[in-house]
Amino acid sequence: MAPHFIAHLDMDAFYASVELLRYPQLRGRPMVIGGRRRATEGTVVRTLREYSGRGVITTATYEARALGVHSGMGLMKAAKLAPDALLLPADFDEYRRYSRMFKDAVRAVAPHIEDRGIDEIYIDLTSLVQSSAAEGAPDPWARARVVATDIQRAVREATGLSCSIGVTPNKLLSKIASELDKPGGLTVLSEADIPARVWPLPARKVNGIGPKASARLESIGIRTVGELAKADRALLVGHFGKSYGAWMHEAANGRDERAVITWSEPKSISRETTFEDDLHPVRDREQLSRIFTDLCVRVADDLERKGYEGKTIGLKLRYDNFKTVTRDRTLAQPTRDARTIRRAAGECLKRVPLDRRIRLLGVRIGTLSKPGAQAPRDASSRAAHTPMLFEDRWKS
DNA sequence: TCTGGGGTCCTAGGACCC
């Protein structure tokens, strides 16, 4: 089979880098993005020391990372490590604008791209590498490197931002490769490079092996990708199940057949919020009710704006001890109406214990479809017989 | 002063259907 040339492109410290375009005088200083915007929009730029409240770091500049802080870290913890690091609130509208700009710039060079969120994409370079065979270098991997360099230049010219790219025969390896030489890196790996470049890495570097799985791997003496690749398949299947265990073994050996998908339908839409202070289910019920209704309205607005309706309404609730529960309910007909969503979510609320303070409240809608389109035929009529409405908790 | 907000996918049991 002809080899594929798949790139993974990852913007370098994306949110922070966008902010530095606005505040170039801050360049070189440790800086993190995160937290809520102040109600009083006075001084936007503060230091971590001055912050109090909930929130996590969404992006840290490389200067801040050198001080031990990283994305996902709680801001209060980060403040202890780097009290003088600058803190900026996130401006997602601006980041989305730059996201569109860099993706458009890439698309102009290499149109076959898969969105993986605001700051990264996969790009299938195969046909470009093939079609450059006539005028380019004889080695296709050298030609892939040229294309990737063109892409990096296009991104920089369009946005002023830098990115890192990995090019390999598949998505899994490219995702690993793009991280190997950040920021501004370009790492090209073929099959033959896997033992030297990938096997020494911690198993955690494989996209899909998270904190839980890597901890369990360590408990059976597997720390690196190479150790995972050489592990007995049956052992992995025994520990992680047929599907996940076998996948892990394939992944560690650099095998991945997934195609670059240029578009897919959304599966769900949700809105959630973590409160500044935990709320009491009874004493703060009016505030909760307002927030609850607002979340439903925002979900309905999102549906409207994106042109979907949905059938399964979900409630998510996180208690002060961080335990999270969800409930959902499938309606007979899809909806995009805020009141209908609110009513269904309200029914979900009645099925959840309310004996602790609440940290987070969220509303979700799934089983999406386009209104007007013929709904997928549902032979079952179970969804149609809805239980009687109880008295509304957190009545709207 | 731990731990945001938006997602996807998987598992597993029970209901229900053929």
Add this chain to the structure above:
DNA sequence: TCTGGGGTCCTAGGACCC
């Protein structure tokens, strides 16, 4: 009454990713 196999939908939770 003692017994199938396969398939889909619904629900709850959890791992993982950006």
